[in-house]
Amino acid sequence: MQRLTISIDDDLAERFERWSQRKGYDNRSEAFRDLLRRELGDEQIQFDPQSPCVATLTYLYDHHERTLSLRLMDMQHDHHDLTVSSMHAHLEHDLCVETVILKGPAGAVRDFANAVLAERGVRQGQLHLVPLHQV
Ligand code: NI
Incomplete structure (x- = not known):
């Protein structure tokens, strides 16, 4: 010290x-x-894409958008190495909320989150990255 x-x-x-x-x-x-x-920690995960992190990605999406929930699940399966867990709630008649816990290199986590948020029918969402190893 x-x-x-x-x-x-x-x-x-x-x-x-x-x-x-x-x-x-x-x-x-x-x-x-x-x-x-x-x-x-913020600086590290911003500038080093290999920096290990955990993250939560939360987004709202339209329940009635055809095939969207299947596409979102496919994306999670395709990135099972990053996807630790997910939780889904039926928020309103047309609206679902999903939170995905992610773990992996900051760059890959960010790319996955951007791909999910860019899906048609996904409304606003937010990614929260937390550096995994720090003193
Ligand atoms: Ni739902």
């Missing part, structure tokens, strides 16, 4: 203090370490 001494503006220090309180940290060092981990 290394000890870092940093100087920051008063305003920034106050914002950091308020942020860490809102987030429930009772230790500024742990709050700062988590900020640093998140930034470094």
Whole structure:
């Protein structure tokens, strides 16, 4: 463990203090370490396509779009190496929500998510990537 001494503006220090309180940290060092981990992890999965990650992909789709649910399932089978699990709920009469847990290299996970979201009948969706191995 290394000890870092940093100087920051008063305003920034106050914002950091308020942020860490809102987030429930009772230790500024742990709050700062988590900020640093998140930034470094985000940077890693953004710029290194081989970087291992887990992810959730959540999307809404039209239940009445013919063959869409079959196509989505085919895509998951074709990428069974990335697809850990999926959950489906019948949200409204015409609307389904699906969340897929993915695990693999960030680039492949992102490509799979983009392909799913680009399918006709898939409405808005979002991919949340979390770096898998970090200090
Ligand atoms: Ni459904």
